[in-house]
Amino acid sequence: MKNYLLPFAAALALLVAGCSNGGDGGKADGGMATLTVAATPVPHAEILKEIKPLLAKEGVDLQIKVFTDYVQPNLQVAQKQIDANFFESDPYLAAFNKERGTDLVKVIGVHIEPFGAYSRKYTSIDQLPDGANVVIPNDPSNNSRALLLLAQHHLIELKNPNDRLATLKDIAANPKNLKFRELEAAMLPRVLDEVDLALINTNYALAAKLNPIKDALLIEDKESPYVNSLVARPDDKDDPRVQKLAKALTSPEVKAFIEKTYGGAVIPAF
Structure with a gap:
């Protein structure tokens, strides 16, 4: 055997x-x-x-x-x-x-x-109305990145404007009463037609045929960390x-x- x-x-x-x-x-x-x-x-x-x-x-x-x-x-x-x-x-x-x-x-x-903010409804960030619906990524790093970009352009104020781990709880002022919703980063381009503003990672923006240079209402500069x-x-x-x-x-x-x-x-x- x-x-x-x-x-x-x-x-x-x-x-x-x-x-x-x-x-x-x-x-x-x-x-x-x-x-x-x-x-x-x-x-x-x-x-x-x-x-x-x-x-x-x-x-x-x-x-x-x-x-x-x-x-x-x-x-x-x-x-x-x-x-x-x-x-x-x-x-x-x-x-x-x-x-x-x-x-x-x-x-x-x-x-x-460069991380950007996009809209199908508005062509300028100045057109964003009070109470606008805004979606941001739900993972900690990109969540903070979105808030930092909004704070940089005075749409919100953060307790610490340099905090790379800031969350919605760290918003000190929200003069436009923006209504935030957090979604998985890959989902953000898919809901762009349903919201007033979406903050989207460039890899997902490119995949959705968005041009960050031409289409983003707000975008990070080349000094981004x-x-x-x-x-x-x-x-x-x-x-x-x-x-x-x-x-x-x-x-x-x-x-x-x-x-x-x-x-x-x-x-x-x-």
């Missing part, structure tokens, strides 16, 4: 070995090292697709996993299902780590997506595959691609 089982055991061992090259730097076909990266569709996945050939020349097979939310990309990196992600701002990463007990780290900053970064686990930060990706993301080729493709709606941070 043992002799009959030996070929089966050997085949099983080969099968297991062949399936073990997930998010741990396994070799792809042709001897290339696989690197899986989570990204939101626009502009992150588009930028990654642009540099895929550059990484191939460096011996890295870049596998892009596209997500439409801000939670799973971090969770799956923390759980070692994916090697790294590219979608989030530095303040969002800090807030996520604090809330979820994760220890993900910034590898390198890549670009800024919300740099979007490549993120990984601490033990992978210095992995050669990750470092090759970091170098490619901050290359002259990527800078030229961002400037040509997004026309100021996305700004290189290097």
